Amino acid sequence: MILSNKEILQCLQHGRIAIEPAPGTDSSIIPFNTSSIDLHLGDDILSPKEGAPVQMDLRHGNIAEFLTKNSDHPKISESLPYSLQQGKLVLAKTRERVAFPICEDGPCYAARVEGRSSLARCGILVHFTAPTIHAGFEGTITLEIINLGVHNFLLTPGLPICQLIIEEVKGIPVEAPNQFRGQSTPTGL
Numbered sequence: 780m781i782l783s784n785k786e787i788l789q790c791l792q793h794g795r796i797a798i799e800p801a802p803g804t805d806s807s808i809i810p811f812n813t814s815s816i817d818l819h820l821g822d823d824i825l826s827p828k829e830g831a832p833v834q835m836d837l838r839h840g841n842i843a844e845f846l847t848k849n850s851d852h853p854k855i856s857e858s859l860p861y862s863l864q865q866g867k868l869v870l871a872k873t874r875e876r877v878a879f880p881i882c883e884d885g886p887c888y889a890a891r892v893e894g895r896s897s898l899a900r901c902g903i904l905v906h907f908t909a910p911t912i913h914a915g916f917e918g919t920i921t922l923e924i925i926n927l928g929v930h931n932f933l934l935t936p937g938l939p940i941c942q943l944i945i946e947e948v949k950g951i952p953v954e955a956p957n958q959f960r961g962q963s964t965p966t967g968l
Contacts, residue, residue, distance in 0.1 A: 870965035902928020
């Protein structure tokens with residue numbers, strides 16, 4: 780069951796989910812649609828280096844370490860945006876930290892991250908795979924962003940970049956040993 784904007788507000792007020800900074804506190808724009816909440820681009824970008832003499836081999840795991848070693852890590856600001864070139868993939872993170880605690884007295888919630896249609900119309904794909912934010916997750920959300928458009932696109936902190944669609948989990952899940960907690964970089968660390 781997808782939560783309505785009123786249900787999302789109730790979950791925030793009762794601590795069933797958390798979003799920091801709190802939605803709508805630093806903007807005159809209400810960040811809610813009827814069944815989602817907008818999240819914003821943070822100030823960290825991870826840009827994989829092109830032409831590096833390396834080959835990614837997923838059999839060995841530790842993708843985060845590989846990406847950290849083989850990427851540039853520009854900080855962006857309003858005065859120094861990142862120009863996302865045509866055909867280029869970057870990793871970024873949301874400005875907001877989210878938490879979906881597993882509550883023994885239920886209910887618990889999970890979410891899906893979806894791109895915004897306004898960006899898609901420009902050829903910008905945001906979080907185009909692995910959209911699930913599991914119950915128990917806590918941290919910033921890593922976003923895969925690729926420019927399939929015909930123009931370069933400026934990424935600035937605070938840009939409404941994606942939307943969070945929140946769903947109720949049926950039953951109380953068991954904690955997973957590989958659950959992300961405290962994630963704060965675009966690599967998921």
